[in-house]
Amino acid sequence: MDQDVGANPKAILNILSFSTFYFSDRRSLIGVMAGGIVSPASLLDLISDIVDIPLNAGVFKKDCADLTRRVSLLTHLVEEIRDSTPIDSAASSSSDNDWWSDLVVGVQAAKRLLSTARFQARDSSDGAAKRISFQFQCVTWKLEKALSNLPYDLFDISDEVGEQVELARSQLRRAMQRYGSLNSNNFSSALSEPMDRDGFSNIVKIKAEEKLESVSETLQFAEEEEKQDSPPLRRSSSISLAYYLSKDADTDRLDKMVTKNTDESKKSDKLTIPVDFLCPVSLELMKDPVIVATGQTYERAYIQRWIDCGNLTCPKTQQKLENFTLTPNYVLRSLISRWCTEHNIEQPAGYINGRTKNRGDMSVIRALVQRLSSRSTEDRRNAVSEIRSLSKRSTDNRILIAEAGAIPVLVNLLTSEDVATQENAITCVLNLSIYENNKELIMFAGAVTSIVQVLRAGTMEARENAAATLFSLSLADENKIIIGGSGAIPALVDLLENGTPRGKKDAATALFNLCIYQGNKGRAVRAGIVTALVKMLSDSSSHRMVDEALTILSVLASNLDAKSAIVKANTLPALINILQTDQTRNRENAAAILLSLCKRDTEKLITIGRLGAVVPLMNLSNKGTERGKRKAMSLLELLRKACQ
Template sequence: MISSWRKRRAGKRAGKEQARNENGEMELTIPRDFRCPISLDLMKDPVTLSSGITYDRPNIEKWIEAGNFTCPLTNRVLRSLEPIPNHIIRKKIQDWCVENRSHGIERIPTPRVPVSSMEVSEILSKIDIACKKQDGAGCRDLVAKVKSLAKESERNKRCIVNNGIGNVLSEAFAAFSMAAFDENVSVLEEILSALVIMFPLDGEAKGFLGSASAMHCLIWFLSSGDLSRRRNAVLALKELVSSMEDQRKILNQLSEMEGATEALLKLIKNPICSTSTKASLTIIYHMIISYGNEKQVGNKLVNLGIVPLLLEMLVDAERGMCEKALGVLDGIFNTEQGREMACNNALTMPVLVKKILRVSNMATKFSVSILWKLCKNEKKEDGGVLIEALQVGAFQKLLLLLQLGCVEKTKDRVSDLLKMLNPYRSKLECVDPIDHFKGLKRPF
């Protein structure tokens, strides 16, 4: 009896201090009070709820954000959803980490106190006052502070966004863009860099950012030599054109602004990063398909050399870039000038046929659409474009696509293409297209 009691006592003492792993080596055990009741891991930012239970901040915030209003451990309804930092437990955890550093335990850093809604409201109010006073330096410092807080944690960013930062920054950008531009470049640049972090914007914020003065400022940044300015400007423009509200108005402004199209094309020709290149392609795509005079926009882009540029990009582009580049070409090839430029480029047919069934359903749809437009508008009596398509294995690829299945519109165009290509099959022996089918996956 005494022996059994001693064993239980020894087992409890060992559980409090150390435990042995499978190899028989001594292993450190985290004290129970230092573990989060949700994750059972060592707490790094302990906070206490109104129920008196302490949790690690990230875990309990996820619980509350999921719509729960009770304490996970006691199931009691919480009187307040604002967790209070538990400095006593945090200090004990830090001391324990220091005492056990020989076991490889690193001391947890003292967490920053997250920003509150009241603090955010005060900063936004000060930004609004600085904006009305045209205090560029003061506004720039306040915006920099907001940006710094947002970068500290995802929680801070959500709090800042939920308090309407998008509207305040957009209104400030529009206000300072109307004043002396040379004097306000630094504050405008700071506001724009902060805005990009806070996307997506609501309709009111886009209204401020889409004003004539703000748009001119964005185009100036897009054309300037500073890489970060150009990146932020193109992301802001993409945010504007992706909304259906006043989309036509924004696209009209873009198409008519001097240097805007050239600046967008420059981001494709001399890319800063894949994000900015994709944003530029998205804007150009909307300009082509949504603007009233699409032929004028398309011909302008053709004259600027977009067709060979995109064809070269498509050779080894990743999926997202490939889809966007093909979408732009599909819009441009509605113009006779664009189709003529494509027919005179040796890359056109090999690249388009290769992308069918190789990238995605969207890329296949665009590739078939482009092939259909080029072949349908063939003017040469010898069927130059059609024969070139046959030589790179288009007939076999299209037959396979028909068997695998596709959307109705694409299916109709595939059938048309096969009818157009069939009369020329007897004039040449097609190249063995086996390379096109390597690694082929069904689209469903």
């Protein structure tokens, strides 16, 4: 049957006719939106109103300006949605419409918030400031959620507008890291309530209750850790807090510990420390609160210990940590400091500017940095080796090393003729770049040119770490442009083709991130990335990287030059083969690439039909994820129309 289908367009049409039930009862997404509460035209008016709101001159001036700028970036997106119909309106589902509802709610809440925050005086109460800060948190979360679910394939959205949307998303994600993310549905109600209602206090109460519920869990974890004579070996993410929680809690000890904390609070002017000021792990007043990737806040020392023990999840939410960056929560630290001052409580000693105050460590690091400039090659080699070891251990060390002035000196050592020195120097820069604030210092030191030089001519280990460093630095959107224009992309493509398995993965990761920026896609195509990726699609070795190749191709497929190069490389048969035989994730990416390549191209649609795309697409539309089903159904509908 498969052979007949691949050879006969009429057979394709007959099979596709059986799948029309997927589409016959679906409504146009634009129709749904126009018939809802807010149409695209009305939303444009709302965005215009937000842009016209006078700037805040009080404590939330920066927050208001940032939010206004992010909302204004959505203007062209809504205009294109207003002026076009969905490419495949029949294939839209209720989940495709949810993003619009989230966007409308987020923009409405943004207007309400900006109008209120504008009148916030500098001498307002802490309670009022907290309420407004919480609203900024809610609006940011809602807008980011909406944009993350935007069904690009249902609209004729230009590359330029898509790039603006991604820029807005990246800015919202960074703002979420600063504010903290929201993981409970209870917070959603805050978006629909006026700023002066009592509902806010109820939400805060719910949030506090949720934190209190985690106390027994975190105490049990702390108890188990105390029983260990030495730090535990690195564990997999599945053997983390969930392992400890599976045991029976020592309720007697828990009660004693809670009672002890209560007694201590009574001794201190009979005050109860606000629950938000306590570390969920230690239940102690936080000295250096930091935010992890899930948006939860912990005491730096305790969460760093948790990570150093090999745990890959957030202790409270059990979500996988996408990265191990610890972002200082300056707002909470300021509130804790103010609270301690107001109640005559001595602030926890030992921390200055968000890090451990250890003059001994700092003096050692400064001595090492001075040795980096020694005339002795051996001395420089030993110093950079020690700094490499220190920079690998903790965030505190990365902060101290940067503050000791090591970054410019390390950048100079990237061009060292001594192989060991160069390898250790690039690894140091990589380790230091993990801390967000160091990225800017590395860029200011002019490191990119030297990193690219290492990528081109260093040892294989140095080239691998150079690629990983470029990926780390490119996480900041503005750095994607600088790195792309530095000549890094051809060097990364060369590593992708000729590197070790680890080097290829480092290169693929960096190239994927750089190609998110539209201007770098053409550079990658001219560097020959498509040829390298197509070879990877047919790789059958134990180190095959089909997943990575498909992911990069799916990003490139929105570029006209990339589309042409992909087709010229005879990629369609390889994509159909993956669609028929590979794992679900790869099949979905193959379908997404085919949809981008064949959209508005009847000849290519007929070609993939003859190659046997119909049956695997129908299987994917039945058994894939929501994304996979959507891509498959859109492509099936285009195939049906092409064969009519």
